[in-house]
Amino acid sequence: ICMQCMRYIQEHYSDPGLSITVLGDEFHMSPYYVSQLFKSKYGISVPDYITKIRIEHAKADLVASGKSVKDIAEENGFVNSNVFIRNFKRYEAMTPGEYRKAKE
Numbered sequence: 001i002c003m004q005c006m007r008y009i010q011e012h013y014s015d016p017g018l019s020i021t022v023l024g025d026e027f028h029m030s031p032y033y034v035s036q037l038f039k040s041k042y043g044i045s046v047p048d049y050i051t052k053i054r055i056e057h058a059k060a061d062l063v064a065s066g067k068s069v070k071d072i073a074e075e076n077g078f079v080n081s082n083v084f085i086r087n088f089k090r091y092e093a094m095t096p097g098e099y100r101k102a103k104e
Contacts, residue, residue: 001027002041005034006049013053014077020046054078055091062100069096 005023012018023046024031038046058076061067067075073084088096 001029001034002038005038005046006042009046009050009053013050013057014075016077016079018050018077050077051087052091055088058084058088058096059092059099062096063103072096 004027008023008026009018012022020031020035024034027034035046038044038049042049044052054076058072058078061072061075062069065072069084070081073081076084078084078087085095088094088099092099094102
């Protein structure tokens with residue numbers, strides 16, 4: 001189930017509605033049970049894993065494209081650019097703009 005959840009997240013990370021509830025519905029299990037399985041297997045919560053995958057894809061987009069931070073945020077499943085910037089800074093210790101400049 002955990003591997004299936006990972007695969008599902010990797011395929012649907014760009015959907016802003018992706019959540020533990022969606023995974024529970026998809027795999028016909030309680031969201032709480034899916035969450036517990038995932039955390040015990042991988043040591044990371046489902047929401048944190050979803051955010052991590054979104055950030056990894058966004059990092060690639062920041063380096064490879066000239067798209068705006070707002071567009072990259074939306075394309076990678078963040079509800080808005082403020083949420084994206086806050087999460088990006090939490091994971092990378094810099095803003096998306098700073099990351100892009102550092103990688104130029």
